[in-house]
Amino acid sequence: MRVACFTPLPPSPSGIADYSAALLEPLKRLCEVEVVTGERGGCTPSGFDICLYQIGNNPWHEHAYRTALRHPGVVVLHEANLHHLIAEMTIRPGDWDAYMREVEFDGGAAALAYAAKVRALQAGPDYDGVPMLRRLVGSARGLIAHSEYVIAAAREAGYKGPAARIPHGAWVGQSAMPAQRMEFRQQLGIDANTPLIGIFGHLKPYKRIVESLRAFQRLLRTDPRPRMILVGEPHQDLALESMLTRMDLRGSVRLIGRTEIEEFTSYLAACDVILNLRYPTVGETSGTLLRAMSLGKAVLVSSVGAFAEFPDDTCLKVPVDTSEEDLLTDYMQLLVQRPDLAQAMGARARGWVERECSWSRTAALYHSFLESVAAGGEWSRPVLEGAEPAEPVSVEPGYIRSWAQTDESRGYVETHITRLRRTLELVPPGKAEDRILEMGAYLQITPALRLKLGYGEVRGCYYGPAGNADRKAAVSSHGEEFACELDLFDAEKDRFPYEDEYFSTVLCCELLEHLPNDPMHMMAEINRILKPGGHLLLTTPNISSLRAVSAILQGYHPGFFPSYLRPNEDGVMCDARHNREYTPGEIQLLLADAGFEVEKLETGEFLEEPKPELIWVEDLMRRYKLPSELRGDGIYAVGRKEGPVSVRYPAWLYS
Numbered sequence: 001m002r003v004a005c006f007t008p009l010p011p012s013p014s015g016i017a018d019y020s021a022a023l024l025e026p027l028k029r030l031c032e033v034e035v036v037t038g039e040r041g042g043c044t045p046s047g048f049d050i051c052l053y054q055i056g057n058n059p060w061h062e063h064a065y066r067t068a069l070r071h072p073g074v075v076v077l078h079e080a081n082l083h084h085l086i087a088e089m090t091i092r093p094g095d096w097d098a099y100m101r102e103v104e105f106d107g108g109a110a111a112l113a114y115a116a117k118v119r120a121l122q123a124g125p126d127y128d129g130v131p132m133l134r135r136l137v138g139s140a141r142g143l144i145a146h147s148e149y150v151i152a153a154a155r156e157a158g159y160k161g162p163a164a165r166i167p168h169g170a171w172v173g174q175s176a177m178p179a180q181r182m183e184f185r186q187q188l189g190i191d192a193n194t195p196l197i198g199i200f201g202h203l204k205p206y207k208r209i210v211e212s213l214r215a216f217q218r219l220l221r222t223d224p225r226p227r228m229i230l231v232g233e234p235h236q237d238l239a240l241e242s243m244l245t246r247m248d249l250r251g252s253v254r255l256i257g258r259t260e261i262e263e264f265t266s267y268l269a270a271c272d273v274i275l276n277l278r279y280p281t282v283g284e285t286s287g288t289l290l291r292a293m294s295l296g297k298a299v300l301v302s303s304v305g306a307f308a309e310f311p312d313d314t315c316l317k318v319p320v321d322t323s324e325e326d327l328l329t330d331y332m333q334l335l336v337q338r339p340d341l342a343q344a345m346g347a348r349a350r351g352w353v354e355r356e357c358s359w360s361r362t363a364a365l366y367h368s369f370l371e372s373v374a375a376g377g378e379w380s381r382p383v384l385e386g387a388e389p390a391e392p393v394s395v396e397p398g399y400i401r402s403w404a405q406t407d408e409s410r411g412y413v414e415t416h417i418t419r420l421r422r423t424l425e426l427v428p429p430g431k432a433e434d435r436i437l438e439m440g441a442y443l444q445i446t447p448a449l450r451l452k453l454g455y456g457e458v459r460g461c462y463y464g465p466a467g468n469a470d471r472k473a474a475v476s477s478h479g480e481e482f483a484c485e486l487d488l489f490d491a492e493k494d495r496f497p498y499e500d501e502y503f504s505t506v507l508c509c510e511l512l513e514h515l516p517n518d519p520m521h522m523m524a525e526i527n528r529i530l531k532p533g534g535h536l537l538l539t540t541p542n543i544s545s546l547r548a549v550s551a552i553l554q555g556y557h558p559g560f561f562p563s564y565l566r567p568n569e570d571g572v573m574c575d576a577r578h579n580r581e582y583t584p585g586e587i588q589l590l591l592a593d594a595g596f597e598v599e600k601l602e603t604g605e606f607l608e609e610p611k612p613e614l615i616w617v618e619d620l621m622r623r624y625k626l627p628s629e630l631r632g633d634g635i636y637a638v639g640r641k642e643g644p645v646s647v648r649y650p651a652w653l654y655s
Contacts, residue, residue, distance in 0.1 A: 001031040001371055004045050004073075006064035007054035009037050015287050016056040016078055018261075022169055026363035029595070029643025031370070038063050045071035050374040052366075055136065057081060057282075059088040065136065074142035074373055080153030081131040081282035091125075106134045106157075128280060133157035142373035144366070147306035150283040162379050164369040170290040170357035182624065184263075184270040188229065188254065192624040195226040195336035198271035200264070200288045204235040208277035208302065208324075210243070215328035217247055219336075226252070226336050231267045233258040268292055272342055272625065273335045274299045275328075279320040281305035290357060293349035296627070298335050298342035300328065314349040339625065347629075360597045360642055395424045395445075395452050402476040403447055413444060418608040419539065419634050420445050423509055426600065426638055428535050430455035434504040437461060437529070439491065440511040443474050447482035455505070459498075463576070464488025467497070491515070491522040498529045506530060509539040513561075514576040520653070523594035524645045536596060536639045542603050543581035546614045546631045553617070560633065584630040586652070587637045593647040596639030603632030 005027075007020040020035075027033055034048070045051045051073030053064045065085060068075055090099035096119050104112040107130040117123040137143065137159035145151045146168045154163070182192065190196060197216065203209055209230070216228055230253065234240045244250050256267065268274065274292040276299055278284070283305050292299050293314065301307040303317035310317075316331050318324055335342040364384055372379035397417050404410040413420065424445055430436060434455050438446050441460030450458045460472065466489040473483035487497050492515055506526050512519060526536055541560035542548070548558035561578045582590070584601055591598050621628050 002048045004048040005052045008060040026360040030367040057084045072139045075140040076144040079282040079284040080150045083127045083132045086132045146285040166365045168285040169359040169362040170294045170353035180266040181269040184266045197228045197273045201232045218329045228253040231256040277302045296346035296350040298345045392425045419606045432456040436505040438507040461487040466494045492518045496525045501531045512540045513578045516579040530641045538637045544583040591639040593650045597642045600638040
C-alpha cells in the first residue's frame, strides 16, 4: 500500500510535527509512505492508494487542510476545533469574505451574524462556539482521533464515515538512556527528598496555571517543603513573573522557560508530581502527558474531554468546578506526603503506555485502518500480534540437569539453573514446521527446544571458521537422545549461513556481552534470518543490577565478569571474556534499532538465592527515589521482528 502523508515535521514548532516524526518511522516499515510537508512537496495524491492528513489548529497545517478538501483521504484530528486554523487561512491574509463563508457553512445564520461583528472589529472570533469542522469531515473518507470525545465532535459536525480511536503514541523507552534526574535536581538546588511538582509545555491560561499556583500556595501553608517548576514558554496573556512576586512564591516556584527536548525530559524526570490540567478543552491529547507517564510520574489531569478517558488508576482526575482548587491542594498534599502512592501510580501509568501506546502499536493500528479505508471495507479493530502470548512451557530444573554430561557442565548448570529455566519459559512454543536457532549453543537447554517446546528443526551455532559445521549429540541421564547441527562462523563479521526469513525464533543467550567489535552486525543478521513477526530471545548480564551498584559504591568493578582469561596448558584461549555489559534500557534501544518491538523486558537472577547483603542498596535507592525495577543480575528480553534494521550504527553504542 502506498500512502501520501501530509504533515509538518520538526523543526516546525508544532507538537504534531514531533508526533508525526515518531509515527512515521514504524509506519514506513509496514507500508510505502511519502511525506509532504508543504506546498513544495511535489506529490500527486492521485498516485497513491490513500492520503493521510495530520490536521492541527495552527498555520503549519494549512497545506494539509487544503489538499484534504481537494483529494479526500483519512484525516487525523488532533482536536475537535479548527477555528484558529481557518482564521489564519482567511483573516490573516485579509480574506474576510472567505472567513464569513466558512463561519456560515459551519455555524449557520447565528454564527454569521456574530462574525459580522468580528469583521467590524466589535468582537473577537467565536473560537469556542464555532469549531469549523463541518467542511473537512464532510469530505473525509476516514477519520482517526486519539479519543472518543473528538470522534463524537466529528459526528456532531456531520461525519458519517469510518472512524478509529487510536491512542496517542508514547515515547516508551525514552528513559532507556536515563534522563538526568539527580543532576537536574542539583541544578535546581534541591535534594533527593524535596517534593518537586512540575507544569510543562506552553504556559497558557487554559492550562489552569493560576489555579495551580493558588493550590500550591495553600499546600505550602501546611507543608513548606515542596517546590515547583514551570517549564515552557509563558503566554503573553499570563504575567507569571509579577504573579509569582504578588503571591510570595519566588522562593518556592521557579520559571524555567522554554528548553530543548533533552532538557525538557530531564526536568520531567526530576519531578515527583506533574500537573497537566486543561480547561476549556477541544479534545486535544498532550504529548507531554504521555512523556510523563512513560517516565513513571504521578500525574494530575483535568477530568474533561480526552483526559477523562485515561484509565482511572494511571492518574488523578480533577473536576473543573468549585472544588477544583480544594482537590488540587488535597491531591498534591497526598502525593508529596505519600511518595509510595505517587510511585505506585506512576508505575501503573508507565505499564499502561508500554502496553497500549508504543509507536509500533500505534503504527500497526494506523496501517490496518488505512488499508480498510483504501479497500472501501468496514474496519474491525485488529487484535495485534503479541497481545495474547502463548502459554509458556514449564521445564523442570531436573530435566535441564539431566543433560549435563560432565562435572564442568554440571557446575555451570547449577550456577545458572534459575536463568536457564526462565529462558525456556520465555521461548515461544513451536510447531513441527517451525525452526529455531540457538546461538552459542552448549546443549544445556538445546534438547528442550525440540523435546519440550515442539520445534521441528533445531540448529545451533558457535564461533569458528565460517563454512564449517559440527554435529553434536547428547544423551540425558534418563536415556533421551538429541542431536543437531552446530554451524561455525563469526557472528560479528560473517553472513550467517541461513536463508532470509528461515527461522521462527532465535536465541542469543549470554553471547552479546562477549562481542568486542560490532554487535549490530549480529543483530542485523538475526533480523535477516527471522521471519516477519519472528522472535528473538536475548539474555545478558545487567551492568545496572543491585549487585553492580553495590560494587561500584564500595569501590569494586561493577561488571559481572570483568576478569581476563588465562590460556589453557596449550596456550589457547577457550572462551571470550566479557567485553561490554549492558543495562536493560540499552537492550531496549538495541532491539528497537535492530527492527524489533520489545514484547518483554525483565531481569532476574542466575541462581535464585537470598541476598541480604544488598538490602542497603535498595534502601539507598528508595531514599533517592531512583528506579528500583530491572535490578536483577541478568536481563531477559523478547523482541518481535517488525521491520528491517532502522539504525545500523546507533550513536549510543558506536563512537
